[in-house]
Amino acid sequence: MKTAPVSPASPALSDPMDVARRTDQTELKIYTRMPFVPIRGEDCYLWDARGERYLDLYGGHAVALTGHCHPDVSRAIAEQARTLLFYSSAVLSAVRVDANELLLKHAPIPGTRVYHCVSGTEANETAMKIARKTTNRRKIVSFVGSFHGRTLASLSAGGMDKYRATAGPVIVPHHVHVPFGDEKALADAVDGDTAAVMCEAIQSLAGVMVAPPEFHRAMADIAKRAGALLIYDEIQTGIGRVGSWFHADAVGVKPDLITLAKGIASGIPAAAVLVAPVVAEKIALNDQGNTFGGGPVAMAAMRATLEVIEREGLVENAARVGQALMRKLAGMKGVKAVRGAGFLVGIELEIPAAKVQAALLQRHMVTGTSSAPNVLRLLPPLTFSETHVGEFLPVLEEVLAGA
């Protein structure tokens, strides 16, 4: 086969204003985009076309778990792409089974099975579908403030009006929302028609809202007593971000279904539903399926991602460095509260977070906001170190002092 030379990037791509103009002419205007064109990444740093370096505390929206372009992950992807780019899960695959085994080692319940798909919202749709099908019940009880994705059932389960409104007039029926942390309201809402209680383990987009472990355990009891399944959306919290493999581990619950996505394959689109054995045995042939889930490149990336996380002790790193980071942030002038766990950190400021985010970007620090106007969010790679913390804090201090 002949190969054509790779075409050089368009020279216009170097100019952020030009990229912004051409983006507006070609894409739906669905995001307020940062005025920033990263073209290269390595570990916790990004570079723009001028060669300027940025510290990344946002990780491409919580995706760069192993840091940008970890050499082992990039090599695994390149090698797989050269050997077999794609075949669907209709065939057997050694790389897929390797990834399954590495992932399931950390599942809360032995004998758990995995279902591969491509995006977080697809994993959540699948989990709700499985819950409804296997219980033969209709209702999903979820929490005010939660975010579960942007397709119809996930939007309907989500507990923020702002996002639900984007579905227009059609919201999937049989979704009920109760306040996060309100045990009585949850107990009142869960009944004999409840297929599942669905929980975003830590409500990230809502401003990093954390419920106490006792509430999580009460939730598990309430669901169990009613014969409803427990779904944990760990799309953001899972695979070590919060300093444990799953937030469910940290709060001592064993969900029936756990949904995962984001950095599970370090940025190659991949998502998964972990299905407890009692549920898995009720799933029949053709009950679910999709084309791309479990594809070889995604599985090579997932296998390498999980290997790197284990080998480099990144879950422990997130717990240790995350705790130190939160402790230091808590004493800072201009900071009202710090919430979260590991490397999912919400900093409640005295002033709007968007202003601080913009000032930080000017100083080459990439951070995130949330739907709570004053909450700045940090979602760095799990490789983020004390050195990176030391680089970030004085800059934030300076920005807050000048605000």
Ligand SMILES: Cc1ncc(COP(=O)(O)O)c(C=O)c1O
């Ligand atoms: C907790 C949570 N659930 C679900 C989703 C949806 O995932 P995706 O954008 O891959 O569909 C997200 C994405 O931000 C999320 O943070």
